Amino acid sequence: MPLGQITPDRPQPPVGWRRSAARLPILLFRCGLGWVFGGRLLLLHHSGRVTGLHRRVVLEVVEYDPADGSWVVASGFGPRAAWYRNLRANPKTVIQVGNRHHAVTAHFLTSDDGAELMARYACRHPRTARHLCAFMGLPSDGSAAGFREVGRTIPFVRLDAGPGACPP
Structure with a gap:
């Protein structure tokens, strides 16, 4: 399956009350409670590519690499996710991890990089990786090779903090 191809089994972003529930962590970050997520979640600020909002x-x-100050995130809804397309249009932005803000620049990883990332993620979080694959409608037999194949279909983004990154 080509990168980002949406199949009928692939989930769409939530709507209605499920959207409200999925957006609850945003409120927690905005209230200064981002620390409750540890380093497992981050809040990505981005500008609408059309509206600029x-x-x-x-x-x-x-994945997080403290040596070079980079975070890797994935677009489970594929390259059609609004945040992903917005970062494509404007890769310099700000993230919040815990209660700290970081200026970052987005770098879009290759499908081979995605394969290795997904295999490493599955080793660290096997149950979560299996549930994510099932939720996204992507087949995986639970092996490292199966997770690599899934990783080739998911767009991954590395968010690099550093001197080249600046807030929008």
């Missing part, structure tokens, strides 16, 4: 989304951290 300020947007926020909470994403799970797939």
